[in-house]
Amino acid sequence: MQRTKVADLLRSNEIGKTFTVKGWVRTRRGNKQVNFVALNDGSGINNLQIVVDMEQFDEALVRRITTGAAISVDGELQKSQGSGQNVELLAKTIEILGDSDPDKYPLQPKKHSLEFLREIAHLRFRTNTFGAIARVRHSMIFAVHEFFNKKGFYNIHTPIITASDAEGAGEMFQVTTLDLDKLPRTEDGKIDYSKDFFGKPTNLTVSGQLEGELAALAMSEIYTFGPTFRAENSNTSRHLSEFWMIEPEMAFYELKDNMDLAEEFLRYLIQYALENCKDDLEFLSQRQQQEEKGKKEADRAMELIEKLKFVLEDDFARVTYTEAIQILENSKPNKKNQFNYPVKGFGTDLQSEHERYLVEKHFKKPVILTDYPKEIKAFYMKLNDDNNTVRAMDVLFPQIGEIIGGSQREESYEKLTSRMAEMNIPEEEMWWFLDTRRYGSVPHSGFGLGFERLMLFVTGMTNIRDVIPFPRAPKSAEF
Template identity: 70%
Template sequence: MQRTKVKELLAGAEEGKEVLLKGWVRTKRGNKYVTFIAVNDGSTIHNLQVVAEADKFSEEALKDVTTGAAVAITGELVASQGKGQAFEVQATRIEVLGKADPETYPLQKKAHSLEFLREIAHLRFRTNTFGAVFRVRNTLAFAVHKFFNEKGFVYMHTPIVTASDAEGAGEMFRVTTLDPINPPRNEDGSVNYAEDFFGKATNLTVSGQLEGELAAMAFSDIYTFGPTFRAENSNTTRHLAEFWMIEPEMAFYDLQMNADLAEEFIKYIIRYALENNRDDIAFLGQRLEEEDKSKPQQDRQEMSLLEKLEFVVNNDFERVTYTEAIEILVNSNHYKKKKFQYEVSWGVDLQSEHERYLVEKHFKKPVIVTDYPKDIKAFYMRLNDDGKTVAAMDILAPGIGEIVGGSQREERLEILVERMKGVGIHEEDLWWYLDTRRFGGCPHAGFGLGFERMVQFVTGMGNIRDVIPFPRTPQNAEF
């Protein structure tokens, strides 16, 4: 008999028929007449109740049907007589495919902290919370490809190993085959990377943007969606050493068109998740509401998770310049009462507390901030006519701050070269990038969206380590 997934069985399409389900036991309870077994196979947040009557199954026959065990169950799908589920399976055969010792199985019927579950990340998928989170992550990933495919974008795979540093930050993971104890050295004592595998110093990529720009100069509209890496020694709820980025690049786009596309994109993928994972999001919303009850009144969420997501989908994002944003912050009571930890003045990079104030306190909706000072932004961003700012944009979201960073790219060769010199990048290191300005260059723009931060936003999870299957952070590369 062919297996039917729990999600399909709960929809009732097989009512009155003999069915085969396979999954893992969540709970078992009962009395001397009947045993109730809750089974989940990951296809839905909901469990399917299996009824095993004592005249068919002895206590001995069910002794290995414990929490965590993998089972195959045959029986009739019938309308449930109890509360909490529309359908249940009246079992005729139960086979234990994989035992789970109840004395050592770490996931029991009780609340486990997220910190504890990170320590057993190989098992946390089996909990309701992480089942919901990763089903939503799956849906969002599919929606990313669906959105760009519908718009005729070309999906481009950019290098994971690269010799360039797109951000100019220098915080990169080295890729090498050289002996770590006795590497070959030049006469001045520096490491001789000419003898390395690639013949030069290489790193794990921090961004696929520069290579994406090359492709946009041929295909017009492209996007990348892949892993990126930052070697920042940062142990916060917002940072990972390995994470996924979505980076579209569009020829013949200006900053306004770039912002419009980014807003449309965000709304599309959130709407898709709401349509396809509503039960998961509702469950995560209930979890947030329970969490909120332990917080002071002023720190509680004004909207439920579902309300917040629907509000974002149904309302235009606020748009302000960086200069306007600084004025708002400086004139705020928050600033006047010295509640900001970091200084606010024109020219400083906005910190998370500033971004969240703009989004959560002032505008109470997502905000697109544009035209940042050139000195705090990357060399490739187009210099504005004022000579002080660049055509950059960041999209700020409630709860997490920056979720998208982008810009119109500098297409003017002479200005780009000067900007590179200003930050110490040699022309010969990016000769291929400059060629796109020499040969048929055009105005173009793009942005990057941190996928984990988007998953955080949609699921309401407070720590970014809980929205990626196996988080990579300082001193942690387990699993």
């Protein structure tokens, strides 16, 4: 018989009909007369209750239905006598597909800490929380492509392995096939990369932006959605060594168009989650509420779904860096010396505590900060007429901070090369990038959205290692 998914069966009202379900056992309980098995196959957050009439089954078989075991059940759908579910499956035949030794299976029918589950990340898909996160993650991936497809953007695959070290977005992972025990040397003792696989030093990409610009200056509107790698030794709940980034790049967009797109994009994704991930979000919300019980009232996060809706209600605040500095300088915590890093006028690099104050205390909604001093931003950002600030924009979200970083790009060949000279970026390595400014250069803009940061916000999880299936971080590459 054809297999029916648990989620479909739970929605079904074909009482009395026979179905086959396959999945993994969450719990079994009962007595000599009747047993109840909670079965999940990943199709949704809710389990199907299998009712096992003990008179119909061999006790030895039923004993093998342990937490974690895989089973196949043929049975009749019926209205549930219990109150926890509408329908249940009265088992007619049960087949054990895969046993699971209850003495050794690490997942117990009880609450586990997220830290423990990180140590058994190969099995954590089987928990409610990580099943929900995996489904939400899928929906968000799908929504990203849907959004851009609807708007006529083309998805571009940019390279994972690159030879350019130009963006300076952080430490890079080197890619090599050289034998590290016997490195070939040139006459002056340096490593001879002409012997390496690509004939020159190569790394894993830290951003697809530069290649994205090449595509945008022909295709008009493109986006990338791929893995990026940073070998930065950063050990926080907001950073990964391997993460997924979405980078749209648009010809003929100025900074305001860029901001409008970023805001529309984020709203679209959140709206999509609310409409398509209701069950999972409700579960994640309950989970979060449980977690928050131990905290002081002032430290508690807003209820998840309420928080998501709240972001949709209001336009994001848009302020320039200069205005933000003034707000911060005149803020209570600054005057009372409560910031660890006091704000001292133009040029101060904003710290996490400052961003959090702006978003969570002052504006109480997402904030887009623009026009930063050129000194603290990348070389490719368009210089403003004041010669002092660049057309950068950072979108700041409550709790997670910077979720998007972007800018209008410098389209002038002269200004770009002079900025590169100031920042000691070798022109000869960037000849291909500079060609876009030599031939048919136009105003253009783009931004990068850290996909896992979005996932943090949408799921209400607080550690980024919990919103990607197999997190990569310093000293951590298991599974």
